[in-house]
Amino acid sequence: MRHTIAILLENTAGALSRVAGLFSARAYNIESLSVAPTEDPTVSRLTLVTRGSPEMIEQITKQLNKLVDVIRLIDLNEGRAIERELMLIKMRAIGSEQREELARLAGIYSGRIVDVTESSYIVEMTGDSDKLDAFIDTIGAKRILEVVRSGVLGILRGTKALRA
C-alpha cells in the first residue's frame, strides 16, 4: 500500500543522505521525496512516498525514527491529510485548434499557462498525484515535451501539527 510519511529532520549536511541511504540499504522503495527547510531554518521537512506491506511500513517508520537526525515523523495515512504536488509541464502547442484545446484542458484541471511560445505551452498545475497523472494521460505522450513534478507534500487536517 502507498504511504506518505512526513519527517522533521535536522537541517544539517548529510541528513538527507541518511534517509536516502536507509532506503537503499534496506531495499525499501521511494516513490517520491521532497525536502526543504521549514519556518525554523534548523529544521527541514521531508515528505516521502513509499509502498509496502503494513509490516514493511512499520519497519520503515521505526528505522527512520532511529536515525539520529530525525526529530519526529508521522505516517499521514494514519490520519486525514491533504496531499499536493506541483507539476510544470511543457507541451507542443501548434495550430490554433490544438492550442485552444490545450488551454481548455488546462482550465478544466485548474492549471495555469505560465509560458507561451509559437509552438509550446508550459502549464503549472497543483493537485494530488492522481490528478496530475490524469492530466498527463489526457494530453498524451506525443504532445508532451517535458514534465517536472515536485513530489508529494503532505499535511494533516485540523489543528494537530507536526512540529519540532
Added chain:
Amino acid sequence: MSETLRGAEIFVRALIDEGVEFLFGYPGGAVLHIYDELYKQDTLKHILVRHEQGATHAADGYARATGKPGVVLVTSGPGATNAVTGIATAYMDSIPMVVFTGQVPTHLIGNDAFQEVDSIGITRPCVKHNFLVERVEDLAVTIKKAFYVATSGRPGPVVIDIPKDVTANTTEYVYPESVEMRSYKPNTRGHPGQIRKAAQLIMAAERPMIYSGGGVVIDNAANELTQFARLLGYPVTNTLMGLGAYPATDPQFIGMLGMHGTYESNMAMHHCDVLIAIGARFDDRVTGDLAQFCPRAKIVHIDIDPASISKNVRVDVPIVGGVNNVLCELNRQLQEANVQPVNRDSNAWWKQIRDWQKLDCLRYDKISTLIKPQAVIESLWRETGGDAYVTSDVGQHQMWAAQYYKFDQPRRWINSGGLGTMGFGLPAAMGVQLAFPDHQVACVTGEASFVMCVQELSTCLQYNLPIKVVCLNNRYMGMVRQWQEFFYDRRYSHSYMDALPDFVKLAEAFGHVGMRIEKPEDVDGALHEAFSMKKRLVLMDFITDQSENVYPMIAAGKGHHEMHLAPGTETVRELA
C-alpha cells in the same frame, strides 16, 4: 576558567575529561597534530596497533569486556577504510565505540586530495551516527555528543571525521557536562501496562522458554535475568551473543540455540507455548525458517530498540525498554504475585526437556587418536576454571568455543556474532588484556582466521600482553569445508589452507612462545604449561582432526526441529 587551545589539544583534553583510558590508533598525515599532543602527555594511553582493523577490534574487545566505550584514532583515506570492517563489526553487535578519523583540511575536501576519502559517506551505513567537524568551535561538543550517542539507547559505533585544519585552529575549551539532542531521546523504561500483560502471560505458561541475547550483556542485566529465571524455574537458552548472561553450569540452562544450538534448546523453542525474548533480535541464524519458528508460542519481546520488535517475527506482547529496567519491574511483579518456581522433577515440560537432553547432542569421540577440537575447548575450560575471558575468530572453532566453554559470567565471551569477522579474535583479546592485565585471556582461533590479523602479535609484544592463543588447526577453513561437505557434494573449493606457516616459528619470530600439540594426551599438559607462563604470549598450534564437523546443525532455511545431528545420534531423530 576556560582556556584557549588548539583543536589537537582539545581532542586530547576532551578524551581525558570523558574518562577515556586507552586510545587505539595508528598515525598518519591528517592526524599528526593530534599525535604531537599525545606525545606531550601521559594520562591518555595510546596503543599503537599494526593495522587499523586491529585498532577497531581491540577497542571493540575492550568495550565488550568492560562495558565502557572503545576509542580509536586513525588517519584519513586508507586509515579510515581499514577501520571500516571493525566499525561494521561493532555496529552489528551494538558495541559502544567512538572512532576518530583524520580528514584532509577543509579547503581540500572534495578535491581528490592525497589520502582523501569520504569517510562519512563510507561509514554511514555501519555506524549509529557520524559527524564531520567543520569548525574547531564544534569539536568539544561533538565529542561529547558522540560518546552520549555511542553509549546510550541501543549502543553502537560513532565516527567523528576531523579535518586537519580543525586540529590546528584554536578556540576556547569547555567540555560540556552533558548534551541534549532534540532528535535523539532513547527510551529505557518499559510501558507498565505491557509489563503487566507480559507478567500474566509468563506466569500462566505451561511450556515456557526464556530466550535471551546480547542485550542482557550490554545492559548489565545478567543478575536480573538470573533472578527472573530462578523465580519462575523456567528453562533458559542464550544466543551466541548472550552466552554468560545466564550461568551455563546452572541446571536451568539448556544450551545455546539456533543453527549450532543444542538439540534440547531448539526442540524447546519449537514446542514452547510462551517464548520470552529478552534483548535478542530474532537473527536468521537463531530463527531458521521463519514460517516454522515457534509455531505454538505466544511471544513476549523486551528490547530497547523498537525497530527490533516485530522485524522478523510478529510478537504478541512487545515491550520497548532497557532490559535491565524491564526485568527489575517484572521481577518485582512476580514477587508481588508470590510466584513459585516450577518443580523441575515433577513438571511435565521439564520431563520432556530432560528426554531431549538424553540425546547428549554435544557428545563426541573421546577415544580418537587425533585431537578433537571440542576436547581442546573442554580442557581450556578446566585449565582456566571456567573464568577466562575468551575471544574468538569466526568459524568452526567459534562454535565449539560457544558450545563447550561453559560461560558462567557475562562479558567473558567475546566474539563477532553479527558480522562474523575473521581476524577479530587476536586484536579483541588485546583490548581485553589491556583492560584486565591480571586476568586470563584466551583467544580461540583457527589457522585461517588467525593470519587475518596476525600482525597484531607485534602489538602484543610491545605492550606485554600475555594472551594465550588456542589455534585449532585443521588445515581447512573448517566451516566452509563443512558446508561444502554437506551442501556441495564434497567439492572443497578453495577451503584448503595450503602453504601454511610454521606457527611455532611464527610466534617466535614475533618474540613470543610457540607450541605445537599433535597428540590428544598432550592437550591438557600444553594448556597448563602455557597458562603457567603468566608474562608471555603463547601460541598453541593444536593439530586437530580435519574431518570434525560442528553439530547439531540446522541448515539455513530449515526449522528448529530439523537438525543434523552428529553421526551415531541419527537413529534417535524420531524424537523430534
